[in-house]
Amino acid sequence: MNTKLSVAIVAQDEEDRLPRCLESLFFADEVLVVDSGSQDDTVDIAGSFGCNVLFQPWLGYARQKQYAVDHCQNDWVLILDADERVPKETADEIKKILGEPSYVAYSFLRKSFFHDRWIRCCGWWPNRVLRLVDRRQGRFNDHLVHESWIADGDVKELDIVLEHYSFRNYADLIHKMQIYSTLAAEEMLQDGRRAGWWTPFSHGLWMFVRSYFLELGISEGFDGFMISMMNAQGSFMKYAKLRELEIRNLKLET
Template sequence: MLSVVIITKNEAGHIARCLESISWADEIVVLDSGSEDDTVAICRRYTDNVYQTDWPGFGIQKQRAVDKASGDWILSVDADEVVTPELRSEIETALRQEGYNGYEIPRLSSYCGRQMRHGGWWPDHVLRLFRRDCGQFTDSVVHERIIVQGQIGQLTTPLLHDAFINLDEVLHKVNCYSTLGAELLYQRGVRSSLSKAILKAFWTFIRTYWLKAAILDGREGLMLSISNAEGAYYKYLKLLELQNRQSR
C-alpha cells in the first residue's frame, strides 16, 4: 500500500494539479499549517485525510504527516510538484521489487516558466519514496532530508517541480527561506558580518552562473543566479541581525 504525504500552507495555486497527479495512490495524507486561502477545501475534494496543525519547521511537519499515514510505502511530495503518468508507472514497478528500502527520484524544476537544466538544478536527485518502517525525516527547520536504513535505489523518470512560477513567488520564497536559513545557522553556532554576507552573495552568483553553468539556461539562468545570490546575502544579513538582537 502506498501513502502519499503532503504538507501545505496557502497552496491553492498549486495543490489541485499536484493532487490530481497522485489521485491513483492508495492513500493521500495532507497536513496543513493554517492556510488562509482555499487550500484545505481543495484538498478535501481529493482525500478525507486532511489535518490542520501548527508549524514547527519542515522536517518535523513532514514527519508528522508520515506518522498519520498507514501505507507500507511513503511517497513524499510538495504541493508544487507533479507525478507524471510515466513516473507513476516506474514507482509502481519499484514497489514490486525486492532489495530496496528507498528510492531517489530526479527532480526537474522550472523557474518562471523555464525548466532548468543547469545551475545545479538538474539532475536533482531527491529521496522521496521509502518504506515507512525504514525511513524518517530529520527534524531540521529547513533543508530537511529523509534518513533510510538499508539499500537505496534510483528511479529515472523525473518528478516535475514548479519551483517558482513568477517573480512575486521568487521574492516571497527568498524572504522565507533566508529567514529560516539564518535561524538554522545561528542554532549551529555560525556567525556573520556585513562583509561575509556580501562575499557569500558574490560567491553564490559565481558558482551558480559560471561554475554550474546557469548561463546556458539563458535569461532565466541569469535571473536564478541573481535570486540565489540575494538569498545568500539576506540569509547572512539576517544572521547578523539575530546576533545583534541576542547581544543586546
C-alpha cells in the same frame, strides 16, 4: 506482494498548484493532505479529489512532514510537496518497485520549472530528492531548512523524475528566499557558525559567479539571470541575518 502506497502532502494556500499534483496521483491507495491553515480553497480541493485531510498548525518543515508520514494509513509513503507532480512513467515505475521493494527508500531526479520552462541551470538540475520511503525504517532530520529523510538502510537512486513547479513568479521567488534565508541563519547560529561584516558580500558574490557562469545561468536568458541574482541575494541575506543575530545576542549578554 501487493504493497499499498500512501502519499503525504503538506500544504497551505495551494489552490492554484494542488490540482496538478493530485491529478497525477491516480496510482496511490491513499493521499493525505496535512493543511496548516489555508485561507483559500486548498482544503475543499483536496476533499474533491477524495484525499484524507488533517489540520495541523505549522510545526516547521521537517516536523510537519514527519507528522504527515506518521498519520498515513500505509507504511510505504511517497512524500510530495503541493507544487510537485508525478509523471505517468514515474508512477508506473513506483508501482513496479512496490511489487517487491528491495530497499528501504528510493530517490528521484527532480526537474524544476519556472514560467513553465524546465530550468537546467543555476544548480536546479540535476537535483536528487529522497521521496519514496518505508516509514518504519527512517525519519526526518531536525533541520530548520532543507529537511531530509534519514533512512535506516540502503537507498536506491532512480533515474526517473518528479516535476517541480516551485515558484509562481519573481515575487514568489523573493518571498521564499527571505523565508529560507531566515531559517538558514537561525540554524547556522545554533551550529556555532559566525559571520564577519564582509561575509555576506563575499558569499553573495561567489554565489552569483557560480550560479550565472559556472552553473550556466547565462544560457537561460533573463530567467537564468534573475535566478542567479536571487541565489546570490539569498546567500547574502543568509549571512547578513546570521551577523544580525550574533549582534543581537551580544547585546543581550551585556
